[in-house]
Amino acid sequence: YDTLKKVLAGEASTDRITGIQQELADISGHMLHFMENHDEQRIASSGFAGDARKGKPAMVVSATIDGGPVMVYFGQEVGEPAAGDAGFGSATRTTIFDYWGVPHHVRWMNDGAFDGGQLTPEEKELREFYRRLLNFTLGSKALTGEYREIHTYNRHHTEWYNDRVFSFARWKGDERLIVVVNFDASEAFGFELQLPADLVAGWGLDDGSYTLTDQMNTGTPVIRVLRVDHGNARVRIDIDPLGSLILSVGT
Known part of the structure; x- marks a missing residue:
């Protein structure tokens, strides 16, 4: 708190x-x-x-x-x-x-x-x-399972990702979530969020594209795609001021 x-x-x-x-x-x-x-x-x-x-x-x-x-x-x-x-x-x-x-x-x-x-x-x-x-x-069973912060990795490797944003992953069984929030009340941010290679491997994500569904969205659905290439995974994130995304990873 x-x-x-x-x-x-x-x-x-x-x-x-x-x-x-x-x-x-x-x-x-x-x-x-x-x-x-x-x-x-x-x-x-x-x-x-x-x-x-x-x-x-x-x-x-x-x-x-x-x-x-x-x-x-x-x-x-x-x-x-x-x-x-x-x-x-x-x-x-x-x-x-x-x-x-x-x-x-x-x-x-x-x-x-x-x-x-x-x-x-x-x-x-x-x-x-x-x-x-x-x-x-x-x-959500993922919220009773494993946790991995991906904030530090993106702070070091992702352009435009900053310290008003926070991100982490939760998972259990076949439910995998990526949570991203923006604490800034006036600035929207856009960046290519990345997943660490060991998390990609642990989730068993083969090279390809995975649709992400925002569990907090109440309006027109925004299509977000997690792309995995040679074990490197990234997804374009555009997040509004005070925005929150709970993204479930499709199969």
Whole structure:
């Protein structure tokens, strides 16, 4: 959490993620993953990111990087900013006391209909992002399997790949995933993402072309093809500001 918060705020490089994940590798499956809770500032609050959308890439990393449990704090999925005055402290956290209110969450409740009828279009889009991400994680066996960061390899070998982007691979059985996120809120990036040769060999990818399907896409499908030539694999990635890609590798 602490590392992702600093990366999200632009105070740290994505290079930091590889180190902390390696340090926690032996206990990662037992650690609770979260981007908000009652002790921490809301992503949308002025004391954190000031915009709930900025939490998207961090949430994708948090939910898919290992097999640990994932928590979404109530109202996070609709951008609750905790902007009200609780009578003490700073207005950046949702208090645990029952006199407090969570206006964004209340709008989703919609006078007892619980259908999001009073949400703004932006809040509905954010909730759909969380719904799609969390439902995917529930059914993906790759997210219960192996992990390999490919960020460091691409930092050293891929032009235009940079420290506002992060990438890694997850796999189990015949399900293979490539996850790429962009933490930058204003810049889109394009580059030829590469897979290390030992990962290509471990996945048993023969020379040829493999279609990648983005599990987070809700619009017009974008055709991405992983091309393997003499054991070298690469795919063109164009990723929007705050964009996230969970790419499943076809056969």
